[in-house]
Amino acid sequence: ITMPLEDDLASAAATGNTDRVKMLLERGMDVNGVNCFGRTPLQVMMMGSTTVARLLLQQGADPNVADRHTGTMPLHDAARMGFLDTVKILVQYNANPNTLDNWNRRPIDLAKESGHQNVVEFLQTL
Incomplete structure (x- = not known):
């Protein structure tokens, strides 16, 4: 089963997978796109992963969702x-x-x- 790309980006953020987050963003994924639960990658990111946080925010993620x-x-x-x-x-x-x-x-x-x-x-x- 394949998941929607929005879910893939959220999943990569949630697991702190900086390389995958970067690759998906480079492919044009919407940094503020919501997953199947209605949450953005920044909302579900691994909170201790400062590299993922910075990457999402540098790409325009809205921190006030x-x-x-x-x-x-x-x-x-x-x-x-x-x-x-x-x-x-x-x-x-x-x-x-x-x-x-x-x-x-x-x-x-x-x-x-x-x-x-x-x-x-x-x-x-x-």
Whole structure:
């Protein structure tokens, strides 16, 4: 069974496969195209993979796309999981640090809840 190319790009991003992400983008894949679950590659990317994050963002990925079910954005996910380097890259590419999810939580709130003090300290400087 072959999957749609949008799913292929999202899958490559989710597994942190930088080379495959790069190759699919070079073939003209839409960096903001959604997979079968309605999520963009940036939304499903392996949060600890700064190379994938930077590559997607350099190619025009929108860091402020909200999950249609939770309202969370990639910055919420990276902050909740404590990936400071990914948080910094998302902010560098204009991710909104004050955006609210469906429970009125900002990324900094999720970092606090999860005990990621380094992320909290960084987000406090914005």
